[in-house]
Amino acid sequence: MTTATLHSYDVEAAARDYPRVTEALNYLGDRWQEHPDLAEAARAAGLSPHHFQRVFTRWVGVSPKRYVGALAHGAARDAIDDGASVLDAAFEAGLSGPGRLHDLFIAHEAITPGDAKRKGEGLEFTWGVAPTPFGDGVFLIAPRGLSALAFTDGRSETGFEDLHARYPAASYLRDDHEARAWATRIFERAGERIPLALYGTQWQRQVWRALLSIPPGATTTYKAIAEQVCTAKASRAVGAAVGANPVSFLIPCHRVLASDGRLTGYHWGVERKRAMLTWEAAG
Structure with a gap:
């Protein structure tokens, strides 16, 4: 199984940083369309840029720039889904034009704004x-x-x-x-490599790769996957990415359990999740 070296962040340190991080989140939440730079956000938190970058990233799980980008991408995605043009979506995200929106979508979703607007047209x-x-x-x-x-x-x-x-x-x-023919390849030919053509955000594909590292017969938790891809604080975001997994069984989200070992939250039914785990254990 793929391993990751984890940083430590004890409860006392998290509690100490909480007020400053809250100030920063409020500031960025109010001004994300202005895309404030690191120095501006650091001043709002009362910290030096270097210290602020470290504290914010450790507490939130992503850098301030990445956090603002996620807010901008979400607003642009909503605008496109509502029928806005690529240009209007760029302005909605506080960007100067389609070029910067293109870079934002590639970074967050691995597709262009035009691809998102077409909703699969051409596929x-x-x-x-x-x-x-x-x-x-x-x-x-x-x-x-x-x-x-x-x-x-x-x-x-x-x-x-x-x-x-x-x-x-x-x-x-x-x-x-x-x-x-695909069912035969997947379920009857043990060990065959199955080509996958996945369409998802960069974050989702990162989580799906982590799922692929769980061997048959083993299980893990949402928290452990979050620690592997970034930080334990991202467990909820990991859960959303796991839930969006498009290739059931092959990308083994059924091997992810709640922290207390319960079989929870499987899109195709907990009974099917239990059957998959039993089938793998018997094999």
């Missing part, structure tokens, strides 16, 4: 339904590999709707024979 997928050890699987296949695997309890349309919502403007061709 061509094959999809189909095939039996798996865990009920019918709905497979979404891109030219470069498998993009999604969902599960359904006898209603293939429900599984397809879940996948279609990710890329509503893409083209889809149903081919159950192709889906059966």
Whole structure:
């Protein structure tokens, strides 16, 4: 399993830094559209830029610049989803133009603003339904590999709707024979490398890579994954990225448990999660 060297941040230090970090969060929350520089944010917290950068990053889990970028990206994404042009979305994010918005989207989502606005337009997928050890699987296949695997309890349309919502403007061709071929590769040919064509934010793909490091038969926790990719404080953000995992079973979000060991929060049902873990343990 991939390991990470973790920094220590005890409760007393976190409590001591809390008032200054709160001031900084309030300041950045009110002024993020102005994209304040490090010196401005540090003055609001009453710290030197170097000390502020260290304290903020340690407490929040990301740098002040990255935090502001996330707020700007979220506002621009909402504007695009509401039908705004790329130029208007750039202004909504407090940016000078589409060029800077392009850089922001590549950094946070690994796609361009135009790609986001097109909602999958230009992408061509094959999809189909095939039996798996865990009920019918709905497979979404891109030219470069498998993009999604969902599960359904006898209603293939429900599984397809879940996948279609990710890329509503893409083209889809149903081919159950192709889906059966992928099911055979995944569930009957042990050890075969399965090509994945993933579309997600940089953060999501970082979490998904961490999931891939969990070996079959093992489990971990959301907190442990958060510590591996950045800091334990990011457990909630990790949970959201785990929940957005498009390729069930292969990207093994079913191996992530609550801190107390409970089987919680599996999109395709806790019963299916338990069955997957039992099947792997028996293998």
